[in-house]
Amino acid sequence: MTADVLLDVQELQVQFRTERGMVRAVDGLSYSVARGEAVAVVGESGSGKSVGARSLLGLLPKTASITGGQAIFDGNDLVGMPERAMRAIRGRRIGMVFQNAMEAMSPTITLERQLTEHLIWHGVCSKAEARERAIRALGEVGIPEPERRIRMYPFQLSGGMRQRAMIAMATAIEPDLLIADEPTTAVDVTVQRQILELLKAQKERGTGIIMITHDLGVARFFCDTAVVMYAGQVVERGPMAEFIECPAHPYARGLLGSTIDVGDRHRKLSVIPGSPVDVANRPSGCPFRTRCALADADRCTHAQSLESVSPGRVAACWRSHDHV
Amino acid sequence: MTETDRIDPAERPGPPDSSEPAATAGAAQAQSQFRRAWTRFRRNKLALASLVILAALIVVAMIAPLIAPYGFEEPDYENTLAGPGTAGHLLGTDLLGRDLLSRLIYSLRTSFLVGFGAELAALLVAIVIGLMAGYRGGRAEQLLMAVTDVMFAFPTYLFAVLMVAVLGRSVGAVILAIAIASWVNMARLTRAQTLTLMQRDFVEAARAMGAPGVTIAVRYVLPNAVGPLLVAVSFGIPAAITAEAGLALLGLGVQPPTPSLGGMIQDGISYVTSYPNMLVWPAVMLAVVLLAFTWLGDGIRDAFDTTGTRR
Numbered sequence: 001m002t003a004d005v006l007l008d009v010q011e012l013q014v015q016f017r018t019e020r021g022m023v024r025a026v027d028g029l030s031y032s033v034a035r036g037e038a039v040a041v042v043g044e045s046g047s048g049k050s051v052g053a054r055s056l057l058g059l060l061p062k063t064a065s066i067t068g069g070q071a072i073f074d075g076n077d078l079v080g081m082p083e084r085a086m087r088a089i090r091g092r093r094i095g096m097v098f099q100n101a102m103e104a105m106s107p108t109i110t111l112e113r114q115l116t117e118h119l120i121w122h123g124v125c126s127k128a129e130a131r132e133r134a135i136r137a138l139g140e141v142g143i144p145e146p147e148r149r150i151r152m153y154p155f156q157l158s159g160g161m162r163q164r165a166m167i168a169m170a171t172a173i174e175p176d177l178l179i180a181d182e183p184t185t186a187v188d189v190t191v192q193r194q195i196l197e198l199l200k201a202q203k204e205r206g207t208g209i210i211m212i213t214h215d216l217g218v219a220r221f222f223c224d225t226a227v228v229m230y231a232g233q234v235v236e237r238g239p240m241a242e243f244i245e246c247p248a249h250p251y252a253r254g255l256l257g258s259t260i261d262v263g264d265r266h267r268k269l270s271v272i273p274g275s276p277v278d279v280a281n282r283p284s285g286c287p288f289r290t291r292c293a294l295a296d297a298d299r300c301t302h303a304q305s306l307e308s309v310s311p312g313r314v315a316a317c318w319r320s321h322d323h324v
Numbered sequence: 325m326t327e328t329d330r331i332d333p334a335e336r337p338g339p340p341d342s343s344e345p346a347a348t349a350g351a352a353q354a355q356s357q358f359r360r361a362w363t364r365f366r367r368n369k370l371a372l373a374s375l376v377i378l379a380a381l382i383v384v385a386m387i388a389p390l391i392a393p394y395g396f397e398e399p400d401y402e403n404t405l406a407g408p409g410t411a412g413h414l415l416g417t418d419l420l421g422r423d424l425l426s427r428l429i430y431s432l433r434t435s436f437l438v439g440f441g442a443e444l445a446a447l448l449v450a451i452v453i454g455l456m457a458g459y460r461g462g463r464a465e466q467l468l469m470a471v472t473d474v475m476f477a478f479p480t481y482l483f484a485v486l487m488v489a490v491l492g493r494s495v496g497a498v499i500l501a502i503a504i505a506s507w508v509n510m511a512r513l514t515r516a517q518t519l520t521l522m523q524r525d526f527v528e529a530a531r532a533m534g535a536p537g538v539t540i541a542v543r544y545v546l547p548n549a550v551g552p553l554l555v556a557v558s559f560g561i562p563a564a565i566t567a568e569a570g571l572a573l574l575g576l577g578v579q580p581p582t583p584s585l586g587g588m589i590q591d592g593i594s595y596v597t598s599y600p601n602m603l604v605w606p607a608v609m610l611a612v613v614l615l616a617f618t619w620l621g622d623g624i625r626d627a628f629d630t631t632g633t634r635r
């Protein structure tokens with residue numbers, strides 16, 4: 001752990017109350033984010049990547065709760081933090097970028113209010129100054145004529161502009177940590193690139209970033225660290241470059257194999273057989289064994305713990321050494 | 325609700341910016357949700373006509389003392405029970421020779437006062453309790469549910485009768501009685517809207533930005549519930565006017581001699597066979613008011629209904 005570690009998540013557990021009993025949506029999530037570091041949390045839908053990040057800010061639905069672990073942010077544990085203290089962190093110290101900006105902005109509020117209100121209620125600056133800052137932030141994310149556009153409603157902007165406006169909304173206050181929950185999923189590819197560049201610029205300013213995505217192509221663009229989740233568990237974690245080079249966990253390999261590479265049209269896209277495991281009905285041992293080509297009836301029915309495969313790299317598979 | 329006047333219509337975007345065509349296309353047409361709703365509302369001629377008629381009647385009611393030819397309790401003993409068209413009494417007179425046109429104008433005043441007053445009072449209470457019940461749950465929700473159960477056990481109307489019995493028959497008391505009898509449904513609507521809106525991402529986004537609960541409820545949830553609430557109000561006002569008329573028929577309406585549409589109808593019923601005009605004018609007026617409110621409400625509902633399709 002270096003001194004500039006911003007967030008250290010250890011063994012985070014989140015459970016949902018459902019008709020079928022308690023379901024572990026996140027089961028032992030650990031990672032850390034330093035200043036200026038971008039961590040990509042990758043996985044399929046339902047792998048717990050989004051729930052894991054939202055639980056940090058206490059933004060879970062009423063049926064869910066954190067049942068274990070800790071998340072030390074700047075010396076304080078976010079888990080179990082009182083609402084008042086949490087509110088001072090939300091939006092101020094930790095910003096959040098949502099998947100769909102259209103949905104994440106109230107249709108009855110102008111961009112100006114959308115972008116300045118939190119500056120004011122966090123007591124960062126006066127109303128007039130907040131307006132200046134909001135206009136500057138809009139300009140920085142490449143929105144032309146920000147003075148005019150700030151008076152518009154979200155539905156009057158194009159999808160790409162809205163998404164950029166939302167990044168401006170989260171970054172105008174200069175948070176220490178930015179959680180980006182699938183920020184490029186709802187926009188088309190030409191905009192995707194712009195969004196990623198903006199997030200990269202934030203990172204270069206020293207903001208820590210947690211990037212939640214299912215797209216490794218997006219994740220590798222500027223993220224330093226990869227955290228691969230499957231069925232609420234971390235199956236592999238390590239530096240992005242090494243991970244892309246040779247993923248250690250069979251699931252991570254499958255994920256990488258099914259990523260589209262436009263430059264190489266000869267490469268065959270692989271598919272991970274089956275569908276994501278039902279977390280309410282988890283198999284014993286390795287959760288991936290039901291879909292894994294390498295599954296071994298003896299070894300895989302035992303729980304797999306995260307083992308070091310190379311310096312700074314861990315994977316939860318007894319065969320992970322075979323591939324590194 | 326001041327959204328509309330914050331935007332200057334002259335501030336519409338200029339020529340299309342080639343890189344962002346969608347932005348300008350959307351902006352050229354509409355500004356706030358109210359402006360968009362108004363654009364749609366205007367196309368509905370029936371609703372627009374209703375709005376004009378109601379506005380005219382409201383103006384008449386407001387300036388009643390200026391335009392009514394006589395006071396509402398000013399007798400003309402020479403001309404009792406005069407028919408329509410009698411010199412000096414366009415619509416005729418009643419048993420005491422009171423001018424029916426004047427009484428009709430003052431009746432409108434009472435009925436609008438009761439309708440708007442009761443609905444406004446009910447709306448304010450309903451918004452506060454409905455928002456709290458939906459947003460926070462807890463005590464407000466328990467209170468709302470308990471009161472709802474009690475209200476469902478009574479017919480609303482009977483409840484209003486009981487309230488008048490307790491509170492008396494002044495205009496204020498009748499307004500209060502009707503408001504108390506009718507706020508519950510509105511509060512339930514507010515709560516239901518709140519619960520729906522809280523599922524929306526922008527509420528979560530506001531929380532993620534660190535917004536205090538009250539801010540979220542008032543600035544993010546409430547403005548998005550205005551459409552349905554406005555529709556409910558536009559149907560609630562005529563319901564309150566009808567409720568007052570119903571109370572008047574039972575002899576429990578606004579205390580005479582203050583005239584109300586219901587009171588005048590009640591007076592007229594006794595003489596319907598010999599002097600039908602005493603009944604016809606207030607009945608027609610009540611029908612016009614109720615019909616106009618119904619069409620207006622339909623128009624508002626349609627105007628806000630399509631908001632969702634633009635997303």
